[in-house]
Amino acid sequence: MPEPTITLNVSRYRPPDERVPTSQVYTIPYRPDWVVLDALNYIKDQVDGSLSFRWSCRMGVCGSCGMMINGEAKLTCSVFLRDYHPREILVEPLENFPVIKDLVIDMSDFLDKLKIVKPWIIRETEKPTSEGEYLQTPEEMDAYMGFSACINCLLCYAACPIFGVETDFIGPAALALGYRYNQDSRDEGSNMRWNVINDHHGTWQCTFVGECSVVCPKDVDPAAAIQRLKVDTAKHWIRSVLLPWGKRA
Amino acid sequence: MIRPDKSLLYYPRMPATWWLRKWSYFLFIVREFSSLFIAAYLVLFLVQLYQLGNGAAAYSTFTNSLKSPGWIVFHAVVLVFAVYHSVTWFYTTSIVIPLRIGGKEIPRAAFTAINIAAWIAVSAVVFGLYLLQ
Amino acid sequence: MPTSVTHDILIIGGGGAGLRAAIAAAEHSAKLSIGIVSKVYPMRSHTVSAEGGAAGVMRDNDSLDQHAKDTIFGADFLADQDAVEILVNEAPGELIQIEHWGCPWSRDPDGRISVRSFGGMSVDRTVYAADKTGFHMLHTLFQTSLKYESIHRYDECFVTSILADDGKARGVTFINMYSGQVQLITAKAVIICTGGCGRIFPFTTNASIKSGDGMALAYRSGVPLKDMEFVQYHPTGMPGTGILITEASRGEGGWLVNKDGYRYLQDYGLGPPTDTPVHRKMELGPRDILSRCHMQEFQKGRTFEGPYGHYVHLDLRHIGEAVIDSKLPFVRELSRNYLGIDPVYEPIPVRPVVHYMMGGIHTDADGKTPMDGLFAAGETACVSVNGANRLGSNSLTELLVFGARAGRAAAQYAEQEPAGPSQPLDALAGDEQRRLEQQYFRKEGGKVRISEIRDAMQHAMEEGVGVYRNEEDLLKTCQTLRDLRHRFSDIRIEDKTDIFNTERTTVLELDYMLDLAEAIANSALQRKESRGSHTRTDYPDRDDENFLKHTMVLRTPEGPKIEYAPVTITRWQPEERKY
Numbered sequence A: 001m002p003e004p005t006i007t008l009n010v011s012r013y014r015p016p017d018e019r020v021p022t023s024q025v026y027t028i029p030y031r032p033d034w035v036v037l038d039a040l041n042y043i044k045d046q047v048d049g050s051l052s053f054r055w056s057c058r059m060g061v062c063g064s065c066g067m068m069i070n071g072e073a074k075l076t077c078s079v080f081l082r083d084y085h086p087r088e089i090l091v092e093p094l095e096n097f098p099v100i101k102d103l104v105i106d107m108s109d110f111l112d113k114l115k116i117v118k119p120w121i122i123r124e125t126e127k128p129t130s131e132g133e134y135l136q137t138p139e140e141m142d143a144y145m146g147f148s149a150c151i152n153c154l155l156c157y158a159a160c161p162i163f164g165v166e167t168d169f170i171g172p173a174a175l176a177l178g179y180r181y182n183q184d185s186r187d188e189g190s191n192m193r194w195n196v197i198n199d200h201h202g203t204w205q206c207t208f209v210g211e212c213s214v215v216c217p218k219d220v221d222p223a224a225a226i227q228r229l230k231v232d233t234a235k236h237w238i239r240s241v242l243l244p245w246g247k248r249a
Numbered sequence B: 001m002i003r004p005d006k007s008l009l010y011y012p013r014m015p016a017t018w019w020l021r022k023w024s025y026f027l028f029i030v031r032e033f034s035s036l037f038i039a040a041y042l043v044l045f046l047v048q049l050y051q052l053g054n055g056a057a058a059y060s061t062f063t064n065s066l067k068s069p070g071w072i073v074f075h076a077v078v079l080v081f082a083v084y085h086s087v088t089w090f091y092t093t094s095i096v097i098p099l100r101i102g103g104k105e106i107p108r109a110a111f112t113a114i115n116i117a118a119w120i121a122v123s124a125v126v127f128g129l130y131l132l133q
Numbered sequence C: 001m002p003t004s005v006t007h008d009i010l011i012i013g014g015g016g017a018g019l020r021a022a023i024a025a026a027e028h029s030a031k032l033s034i035g036i037v038s039k040v041y042p043m044r045s046h047t048v049s050a051e052g053g054a055a056g057v058m059r060d061n062d063s064l065d066q067h068a069k070d071t072i073f074g075a076d077f078l079a080d081q082d083a084v085e086i087l088v089n090e091a092p093g094e095l096i097q098i099e100h101w102g103c104p105w106s107r108d109p110d111g112r113i114s115v116r117s118f119g120g121m122s123v124d125r126t127v128y129a130a131d132k133t134g135f136h137m138l139h140t141l142f143q144t145s146l147k148y149e150s151i152h153r154y155d156e157c158f159v160t161s162i163l164a165d166d167g168k169a170r171g172v173t174f175i176n177m178y179s180g181q182v183q184l185i186t187a188k189a190v191i192i193c194t195g196g197c198g199r200i201f202p203f204t205t206n207a208s209i210k211s212g213d214g215m216a217l218a219y220r221s222g223v224p225l226k227d228m229e230f231v232q233y234h235p236t237g238m239p240g241t242g243i244l245i246t247e248a249s250r251g252e253g254g255w256l257v258n259k260d261g262y263r264y265l266q267d268y269g270l271g272p273p274t275d276t277p278v279h280r281k282m283e284l285g286p287r288d289i290l291s292r293c294h295m296q297e298f299q300k301g302r303t304f305e306g307p308y309g310h311y312v313h314l315d316l317r318h319i320g321e322a323v324i325d326s327k328l329p330f331v332r333e334l335s336r337n338y339l340g341i342d343p344v345y346e347p348i349p350v351r352p353v354v355h356y357m358m359g360g361i362h363t364d365a366d367g368k369t370p371m372d373g374l375f376a377a378g379e380t381a382c383v384s385v386n387g388a389n390r391l392g393s394n395s396l397t398e399l400l401v402f403g404a405r406a407g408r409a410a411a412q413y414a415e416q417e418p419a420g421p422s423q424p425l426d427a428l429a430g431d432e433q434r435r436l437e438q439q440y441f442r443k444e445g446g447k448v449r450i451s452e453i454r455d456a457m458q459h460a461m462e463e464g465v466g467v468y469r470n471e472e473d474l475l476k477t478c479q480t481l482r483d484l485r486h487r488f489s490d491i492r493i494e495d496k497t498d499i500f501n502t503e504r505t506t507v508l509e510l511d512y513m514l515d516l517a518e519a520i521a522n523s524a525l526q527r528k529e530s531r532g533s534h535t536r537t538d539y540p541d542r543d544d545e546n547f548l549k550h551t552m553v554l555r556t557p558e559g560p561k562i563e564y565a566p567v568t569i570t571r572w573q574p575e576e577r578k579y
């Protein structure tokens, strides 16, 4: 019996000589226990060393390997060839992002957005470490823990049509991280995040398509975070109108 | 931060038909669209209120004119969209306000179902009052 | 001529150690300008994969001495005891510091940080964030680092050399992945935080980026590598992929059973088996011993055989779904995704896989290397606190404690060090650019595939420098590695473009790994005893008389040169290591 094979149709983009993406077809041996990333590595090792893509942990936690697989945003280290075989697999760079080369997208813009939501604990006074930890009950942790699971894989941005049209939208992952810190009982900085979250590129740009939460491989549920931020910002606004002297949210 | 040279990047464009690519995108567009119908209905409702102020005769002429097939179809369509919009609204509510019973978040589908059941109950009461009148 | 920028301190690597060092330097003085060069975005660094936890004395039933003793005992007395004391003394403060920065450590009902048991530790002292400890630590450190305006990042920049002038480290050259250009950063102090090199071996828990670049960079700069023969095998990796099933799964009560369903560890002096875990016994024995037990079971024909070789079962079923979901959710997720197995209902197949490098760049307890201005911290460094065998959960602690110390020491050094002349560095960077272009970028007509040499290297390492070693196999491996180095000059590079050319970096990583593989194999060949993770079948006993000392390997044109340095022993005299 001939060895079973599988065909990958892979998007290529090689500047400066090529200025539009093309596609290249690779037919390689099929192994049911391989993930799509294994197939890409097989291509790179054995067939075509010039194919570029990002990867590292190959266990779904570093967030490097997001791509569009048959039009769906996926971590390529977490989807198996057997789920597609014998059909062809279409591999493209994450949607809605500029492409640097082949399957590598430019995500520098996300890092700017991450920074402006101030994803760190802000406190009026720091307790010295010699006085021990800030106590936090398991219930208090529940309020933010799910939102802290984001691996910055950006699948949610690839699935968000609002971001596709309006790339200045701060977007699901960054907003969810802002919400995560607002919800943390150790944090006192939500006042310093409102202006960003409330900005016209902030939560209000979201019209709740909800796909971000569907594609998220870590069940972060950014859509919920954004809707809750809308309510919180509204409350914050009302309070600031009614109680202009009250500084605390 | 070091960044790639923008002039060498490839910027993909969203095709105008993006909302046809996924069922969820399509439903989203339909929901956005449903607002238009609800808005149209509200305009009609305002006209109706205005006519009420113009005396009983004017008001009944107006309500009679609404009995034409065109207006009935219009109302039916608005009803469908309003129901769809409300269901999605209730679903969103379940996301925005996580409901906890005994320290555990209850599943969103259950919360949505409770909301919808309450909504149907209230509608039934209103409808009952209308029939009694 | 490569373009250049300058910082006071330049850190290579944005993993746990690099970020901790950067924050420490930034907190030391806001006047210092700090650069971090990383070949991947910091949150992709391998620290992200660490699952189990970070050790530190957190409770009244524990003591610093007890933590130190466990560590030294686990290290088979090859750790420097003064360094170990620094580690355990500063661990609690560091673990609380990162909690203050937002790390979501798992909590007890009263709100205090929880602790769990870990292999080789005599008390519950491992702090954890479910079973995504490294993930949460790395993201907390990265997100916290964003608030310091004095920290400047160079993400996706691949360092190719350390530049030295007048015997002092003064900067680095790197390939900017976005343009393919070779660039230069000058600095008064350089800290290497590039992690381990598990990718030298075929089966490893390590990510693809773990090619030991920083160790090779230091080695090439004339800095010795210490104790490189000590390679930790983790007893519970997935066959095939090598994906790790954390030791916390045994800390929570998991059992290792052979193909007869028998808890075989009791046959190797780790018994008696109990239903609930007992510190340092059975499944909570240290990793080196557990890995050897596995290999012996294999030799006795009592392991399972699968498409990726022998394996045993890690059974978590009796722990129950509730504990698995609250304490080991990632283990469940990984088993389901990658093995199609739900550990609530089925045992998980596991085998020993390469996990961690005890050895690394020779440093003192402030991260200083023998070269002025050059520091190192994290897995890439060897202080040494891990000696011949690291205890699980000491490494995340190590990168916090020694990352911070290296950051502060480099800051102090940079404050008193004048900025040197830049011309010599420009010239060196120009040379480096020409070297890279000639050897790699513009290389025509090579015949050997990168993967061919890499696979052969990995195979040779498994053959010669695996769990069990002997002179004959080691000699063969050293010879194979020499041949591979020779064939490497005929390597084929297909991608001739400049932008995001990952083939170039893959080749450079292989180049680094070949250097390190030789250093490891030669260090192992010369250590004619068995200690910790280094087990010689031809020298089965520990030999304190001749080998209670650190191996120092130096790079010479003739190949690796082995020297030795004394171990610091303070309060704990060597005794037989029995569990």
Ligand SMILES: Cc1cc2nc3c(=O)[nH]c(=O)nc-3n(C[C@H](O)[C@H](O)[C@H](O)COP(=O)(O)OP(=O)(O)OC[C@H]3O[C@@H](n4cnc5c(N)ncnc54)[C@H](O)[C@@H]3O)c2cc1C
Pocket: C012, C013, C014, C015, C016, C017, C018, C037, C038, C039, C040, C041, C042, C045, C046, C047, C048, C049, C050, C051, C052, C053, C054, C055, C133, C134, C157, C158, C159, C160, C193, C194, C195, C196, C205, C206, C207, C209, C210, C213, C214, C244, C246, C355, C356, C377, C378, C379, C380, C392, C393, C394, C395, C396, C397, C399
């Ligand atoms: C699966 C797994 C689980 C683990 N679990 C635990 C645990 O539970 N407890 C514990 O204590 N330890 C654990 N360890 C060990 C521990 O995670 C690592 O030792 C530690 O994270 C290493 O951190 P680091 O900062 O030294 O390096 P890394 O996190 O590996 O970072 C290396 C950095 O260097 C950069 N770099 C490398 N080469 C170059 C170059 N040429 N140019 C530019 N940048 C470069 C990379 O981009 C990266 O940012 C685990 C390890 C593994 C593999």
Ligand code: SF4
Pocket: A149, A150, A151, A152, A153, A154, A155, A156, A157, A172, A173, A176, A212, A215, A216, A217, A218, A219, A220, A221, A222
């Ligand atoms: S929210 Fe989910 S999909 Fe979005 S970046 Fe984070 S992990 Fe990825």
Ligand code: FES
Pocket: A055, A056, A057, A058, A059, A060, A061, A062, A063, A064, A065, A066, A075, A076, A077, A078
């Ligand atoms: S390679 Fe790390 S998430 Fe896929």
